[in-house]
Amino acid sequence: MAKLNDNYLKLKAGYLFPEIGRRVQAFTDANPEVAGDIIRCGIGDVTEPLPAAARDAMKAAVDELGERSSFRGYGPEQGYDFLRTAIAEGDYRGRGIEVADDEIFVSDGSKCDTGNILDIFGPGNTIAITDPVYPVYVDTNVMAGNTGDADASGAYEGIHYMPCTAENGFVPAVPNEKVDLIYLCYPNNPTGATATREQLTNWVKYAQANGSIILYDAAYQAFVGDDSIPRSIYEIDGARECAIEFRSFSKNGGFTGVRCAFTVVPKTLLAETSTGEKMPLHPLWSRRQSTKFNSVSYPVQRAAEALYSEAGKAQISALIKHYMGNAKLLREACTALGLNVFGGENAPYVWAACPGSIDSWGMFDKMLAEAKVVITPGAGFGAAGEGFFRISAFNSRENVEEVCRRLETVVGSF
Numbered sequence: 185m186a187k188l189n190d191n192y193l194k195l196k197a198g199y200l201f202p203e204i205g206r207r208v209q210a211f212t213d214a215n216p217e218v219a220g221d222i223i224r225c226g227i228g229d230v231t232e233p234l235p236a237a238a239r240d241a242m243k244a245a246v247d248e249l250g251e252r253s254s255f256r257g258y259g260p261e262q263g264y265d266f267l268r269t270a271i272a273e274g275d276y277r278g279r280g281i282e283v284a285d286d287e288i289f290v291s292d293g294s295k296c297d298t299g300n301i302l303d304i305f306g307p308g309n310t311i312a313i314t315d316p317v318y319p320v321y322v323d324t325n326v327m328a329g330n331t332g333d334a335d336a337s338g339a340y341e342g343i344h345y346m347p348c349t350a351e352n353g354f355v356p357a358v359p360n361e362k363v364d365l366i367y368l369c370y371p372n373n374p375t376g377a378t379a380t381r382e383q384l385t386n387w388v389k390y391a392q393a394n395g396s397i398i399l400y401d402a403a404y405q406a407f408v409g410d411d412s413i414p415r416s417i418y419e420i421d422g423a424r425e426c427a428i429e430f431r432s433f434s435k436n437g438g439f440t441g442v443r444c445a446f447t448v449v450p451k452t453l454l455a456e457t458s459t460g461e462k463m464p465l466h467p468l469w470s471r472r473q474s475t476k477f478n479s480v481s482y483p484v485q486r487a488a489e490a491l492y493s494e495a496g497k498a499q500i501s502a503l504i505k506h507y508m509g510n511a512k513l514l515r516e517a518c519t520a521l522g523l524n525v526f527g528g529e530n531a532p533y534v535w536a537a538c539p540g541s542i543d544s545w546g547m548f549d550k551m552l553a554e555a556k557v558v559i560t561p562g563a564g565f566g567a568a569g570e571g572f573f574r575i576s577a578f579n580s581r582e583n584v585e586e587v588c589r590r591l592e593t594v595v596g597s598f
């Protein structure tokens with residue numbers, strides 16, 4: 185009989201967000217009369233319309249595909265040059281950061297890329313992951329066979345967990361031992377924390393000293409309003425020799441449904457073969473994408489390119505301003521209710537300590553049942569997330585104002 189991948193059997197629960205969806209569905213099935221009142225601040229999914237610049241570019245691209253003379257079939261697997269150049273100029277070189285056009289690999293999402301990147305790393309790497317964490321990093325390592333089984337707390341054997349707590353500002357110190365692959369995400373999902381230049385410099389120095397590679401998820405960089413906070417790992421000297429960066433148009437351009445992102449693999453980034461030879465990873469990722477991926481559709485890449493136009497940039501700024509206005513309201517409401525609150529200042533997530541002694545799934549259930557508000561339980565992001573809950577600021581202003589009012593009834597009951 186054909187063999188399945190046993191590693192999947194090690195996965196503890198369903199993927200977090202479908203699991204939340206399942207629980208919300210069970211609740212609405214049991215209480216259909218309140219289904220319309222539910223406000224979803226769980227998954228960080230955008231709610232505001234797609235920027236006009238992106239829509240116009242997409243429509244024009246569709247029209248091009250409707251003419252024989254301008255029709256296009258398969259595009260380059262790594263992405264069209266027009267978009268790679270727009271990204272390299274707009275996000276990096278225009279800000280004084282060295283990144284070449286052909287170091288940009290266009291994709292359909294950072295979720296996919298942070299999982300797929302494991303294809304180009306060999307077995308036996310030690311993996312360091314923050315806790316709490318975006319669950320994709322953990323689950324994809326389990327699927328790839330890079331871990332043992334999970335213990336009763338849900339921690340997998342073989343992963344080096346780095347607790348992120350209020351005490352360390354949700355940015356872990358570098359480990360005392362050597363690890364090979366390090367996942368960092370700043371501005372952070374789920375805690376909304378940011379890492380300073382000094383903290384990222386320590387990580388880059390650690391990676392250089394230990395031959396490690398940092399997998400840097402910067403999907404939320406556009407929400408940084410404080411200019412002293414790095415938006416890219418490549419703002420740190422030496423990062424081109426030790427880091428891969430993942431970015432997405434999902435949250436800044438409202439592309440969660442449209443799908444477009446990119447990964448930067450510098451040509452100067454080396455890793456070791458099984459025989460100890462140092463080789464660049466760039467050709468491996470390029471080869472991986474050529475074989476397993478056909479990039480993103482032409483209209484979507486034109487839409488992403490349009491986000492770098494003057495109109496596109498202004499429309500992104502308006503979206504960021506809207507969501508960060510929501511984050512401010514949520515932060516203030518939680519603070520006024522006496523909760524210990526983090527994030528929400530340079531990130532679209534507010535991370536709050538649960539009131540009283542309720543645990544984070546208990547808080548999820550209570551918020552759903554009593555306030556009809558979906559939040560994300562901190563424990564869903566890892567053991568160190570227990571005792572916290574996350575509120576996403578991706579919503580309409582009206583809904584966020586209502587969430588603030590409803591929070592008061594639940595938190596006030598403790």
Ligand code: MLT
Binds near residue numbers: 226227229
């Ligand atoms: C989240 O809510 O953590 C994110 O929306 C998930 C994602 O971007 O895949």
